[in-house]
Amino acid sequence: MSGSNTKVKTGVAGRADGTFSFEGLGLTVVLLGIIVIFSFINPRFFAVENFLNILTQAAPFIIMAVGMTFVITAAGIDLSVGSILALSSVIGFEFMSSGGNPVIGVAIILVVAVALGILNGALIAYLAIPPFIATLATMVSLRGLALLHSAGTMHFGLPESVAFLGQGKVLGLPMPVLIALLAALFGYWLLNFTKFGVYCRALGGNKEALRLTGVSVKRVELLVYGFMGLMVGLGGLVMIARIDSTQATIGTGSEIHVIAAVIIGGTSLFGGKGTVYGSVAGAILLSMVANALVIGGADFFWQLVVTGIIVLFAVLIGNLREGRVSMSKVPSFLKMKS
Amino acid sequence: MGATELLKLSKLNKWYDGLHALQDVSLTIGEGEVVALVGDNGAGKSTLVKIIAGAQTSDDGEISLRGEATTIGSPKDASNLGIAALHQSLGLVGSLNVFENIFLGREETRSIGPIKVLDKKKMRDRAIELLGELAIDVPRLGVPVLSMSGGQRQCVAISRLLLDQVNLILMDEPMAALGVAEGQKVLDLIVRLKDKGVSILIISHNLEHVFSIADRIAVLKNGRMIGTVSPKNVTRTDVVKMITTGENIESEGAAQ
Numbered sequence: 001m002s003g004s005n006t007k008v009k010t011g012v013a014g015r016a017d018g019t020f021s022f023e024g025l026g027l028t029v030v031l032l033g034i035i036v037i038f039s040f041i042n043p044r045f046f047a048v049e050n051f052l053n054i055l056t057q058a059a060p061f062i063i064m065a066v067g068m069t070f071v072i073t074a075a076g077i078d079l080s081v082g083s084i085l086a087l088s089s090v091i092g093f094e095f096m097s098s099g100g101n102p103v104i105g106v107a108i109i110l111v112v113a114v115a116l117g118i119l120n121g122a123l124i125a126y127l128a129i130p131p132f133i134a135t136l137a138t139m140v141s142l143r144g145l146a147l148l149h150s151a152g153t154m155h156f157g158l159p160e161s162v163a164f165l166g167q168g169k170v171l172g173l174p175m176p177v178l179i180a181l182l183a184a185l186f187g188y189w190l191l192n193f194t195k196f197g198v199y200c201r202a203l204g205g206n207k208e209a210l211r212l213t214g215v216s217v218k219r220v221e222l223l224v225y226g227f228m229g230l231m232v233g234l235g236g237l238v239m240i241a242r243i244d245s246t247q248a249t250i251g252t253g254s255e256i257h258v259i260a261a262v263i264i265g266g267t268s269l270f271g272g273k274g275t276v277y278g279s280v281a282g283a284i285l286l287s288m289v290a291n292a293l294v295i296g297g298a299d300f301f302w303q304l305v306v307t308g309i310i311v312l313f314a315v316l317i318g319n320l321r322e323g324r325v326s327m328s329k330v331p332s333f334l335k336m337k338s
Numbered sequence: 339m340g341a342t343e344l345l346k347l348s349k350l351n352k353w354y355d356g357l358h359a360l361q362d363v364s365l366t367i368g369e370g371e372v373v374a375l376v377g378d379n380g381a382g383k384s385t386l387v388k389i390i391a392g393a394q395t396s397d398d399g400e401i402s403l404r405g406e407a408t409t410i411g412s413p414k415d416a417s418n419l420g421i422a423a424l425h426q427s428l429g430l431v432g433s434l435n436v437f438e439n440i441f442l443g444r445e446e447t448r449s450i451g452p453i454k455v456l457d458k459k460k461m462r463d464r465a466i467e468l469l470g471e472l473a474i475d476v477p478r479l480g481v482p483v484l485s486m487s488g489g490q491r492q493c494v495a496i497s498r499l500l501l502d503q504v505n506l507i508l509m510d511e512p513m514a515a516l517g518v519a520e521g522q523k524v525l526d527l528i529v530r531l532k533d534k535g536v537s538i539l540i541i542s543h544n545l546e547h548v549f550s551i552a553d554r555i556a557v558l559k560n561g562r563m564i565g566t567v568s569p570k571n572v573t574r575t576d577v578v579k580m581i582t583t584g585e586n587i588e589s590e591g592a593a594q
Contacts (some may be wrong), residue, residue, distance in 0.1 A: 193455045195445050198438055205431035212393055212429045213443025214414035272433030273482075 027265065027281040034285065038292040045295055052174060056242070058287035059176030060235040064254070065261040065279040066187035067231025072262050073191070074224045075204035075271025076131040080120060081258055083142035084229060085236035085251035088112040090146055092237075093155040093246045102159040110233040116142060117229020118222055125221035139255070146248040154247045158240070166241025176238045180280075183234060188276040190227075200224055204271025260307055261286055264314040268322065286310070342369045343405065344537050345390070345421075345506055350399035352385055352561075359385045360396065361561045367506065370535040372528060373566070374548040377558035377581055383541045386558070387508045390539070391423035392416035403505075420505035424512055428495040432484030436476055437465040439483055440498045468497040471527075489520035496524065507531065509540040513547055525551055545574045559584040 039046035064081055071078045092109030096102055116138070123134040168175045191197035199220045202210040211217045240246040263269060264285060265278025289310065290303045319325045345367045352360040360382045367373050375383045388394040390401075392410040401408055403419055410416050416423065423429075430439050437458070446457040446464070462479055469476055476490050483491050492512065499507050509528075513521040528538055528551050542548050548555060549569045557564040557580040565586035567577065576587045 189455075193458075195447065195454075195456065198434065198442065198445060198456070201433055201438075202431045202442055205433035206429075209429040209431050210442065212391075212413050212423070212425065214412060214417060215443045268433075272431065 055177045056174045059180040060239040062180040062283040063183045063235035064258045065283045067228035068262045069274045069279045073274030079135040080139040082251035082254040084116045084232045086146040089236045089246040097157045113233025114229040118226040121222035121225030125218040260311045344369045346402045348400040350396045363563045372538045374552035374555045375541045381558040382561040422499040422504045423508040436479045437461045489516045506537040
């Protein structure tokens with residue numbers, strides 16, 4: 001058998017999803033456009049300090065969005081990230097603030113978060129509970145446990161070495177930004193250059209096809225939610241280190257923020273396709289908009305309104321791109337005039 | 339059956355919630371033999387293929403490979419026995435690209451210290467080689483297979499089967515989504531595989547295709563094996579009669 005007459009183009013080297021450049025470029029252009037517009041509206045926006053501030057605020061959400069990219073790519077969802085963040089951080093914080101070893105304290109936060117993530121994965125993989133229901137249940141129950149553990153208690157006083165993770169700087173860059181950057185790079189590598197990343201995309205794209213190859217689908221699901229837990233633990237660690245405090249209500253609503261960042265980034269809600277770069281850009285975009293609204297003196301509640309609208313537009317653009325709706329069905333008042 | 343026995347199925351039974359989908363089904367496939375499995379919708383063809391592929395298990399019956407009793411409890415078991423399956427759904431992931439689909443579950447990796455990363459270059463080169471054996475063009479190896487034509491997707495799915503050393507290839511309607519030219523290429527490929535000593539069990543509704551490639555034709559009706567016939571000894575009308583009436587025209591071999 002000869003392949004001499006076969007024409008095969010080798011495609012986009014190094015890009016497993018083949019769509020990275022398009023979505024990344026589009027969102028980058030949107031981000032730059034927003035920077036230009038906001039800078040014109042309020043010159044205070046266009047300052048290095050302000051950008052670092054935006055990135056620092058976005059850092060915990062970037063880290064968690066990396067984990068959520070895997071979950072949504074695998075056709076799942078995790079509504080419990082805020083509750084996992086709260087429970088793992090109050091347990092670890094209490095240990096450290098009462099004189100416990102900082103390394104062990106950090107390990108406690110990460111291990112508890114991973115264990116709770118794996119719990120979600122087990123409910124979904126082994127008890128066949130739909131991800132939305134499973135994580136809705138754990139969202140409520142884990143928040144309840146966090147409140148039972150330390151309702152009304154504000155924990156203060158982290159060891160300096162741990163607070164450094166949220167407040168320190170290396171080469172002029174805030175630690176949260178550096179940690180978020182490392183988490184994003186790790187997530188990009190994991191999704192595009194490892195078996196786990198391929199299985200994660202296959203799980204969301206065609207679960208049956210993955211099962212037929214002999215890969216343990218349940219194990220992949222368990223690992224996806226375990227990794228989500230790890231990212232929540234890390235994101236939570238950065239969050240509490242930055243404000244040097246935590247309480248049982250910390251992270252309330254953060255699941256919406258994280259899911260929104262991933263959707264805005266272009267990861268398909270129907271699974272199979274995900275982009276870590278997009279999720280990072282989505283998280284930055286949300287923080288940038290929030291920052292601009294604060295600088296502009298808008299009420300906090302406008303952030304919620306604007307976030308919701310951005311998510312709706314992001315999903316609409318995704319549906320148009322994937323052909324789920326045609327432009328002919330989009331009301332004329334929503335179409336851009338050229 | 340003239341060839342040396344490769345796979346023997348004896349009195350397989352399968353129930354689905356009270357439905358007796360396979361009833362004492364027996365079949366023997368020889369080394370390098372092409373056996374076509376025909377029958378009406380609901381005859382049990384796909385169920386039988388899934389059991390051999392390890393995607394489902396039979397409730398009763400025995401399977402032996404080259405005379406040795408074996409169990410196929412999972413796709414991995416089937417793969418270890420050199421049995422590869424091309425399912426009706428093709429078993430492809432639309433969002434993965436060509437070589438990711440070809441290597442799904444069997445990815446090539448390289449080590450960087452203790453860490454294993456995908457060896458994309460190796461997989462891409464091997465994919466080009468495999469697709470070359472099919473002599474069919476695909477647009478790009480890096481694009482999701484969802485964006486490819488049905489025929490191109492079929493080619494990707496078939497090339498997956500050639501990745502490992504296989505004894506038996508199971509094909510469920512491999513030409514169904516193909517145009518005439520691409521369908522002919524698949525038929526040619528089946529002949530080439532047979533020449534290499536690979537056995538093939540193929541499900542097809544197209545009797546023209548069946549008669550052009552099969553050494554034997556096995557007819558199923560309502561979960562029962564009606565019989566196996568040689569295309570040299572029967573006409574298409576005879577086979578249609580077996581499919582519709584369940585009446586055996588010419589029984590051969592021990593499998594019936």
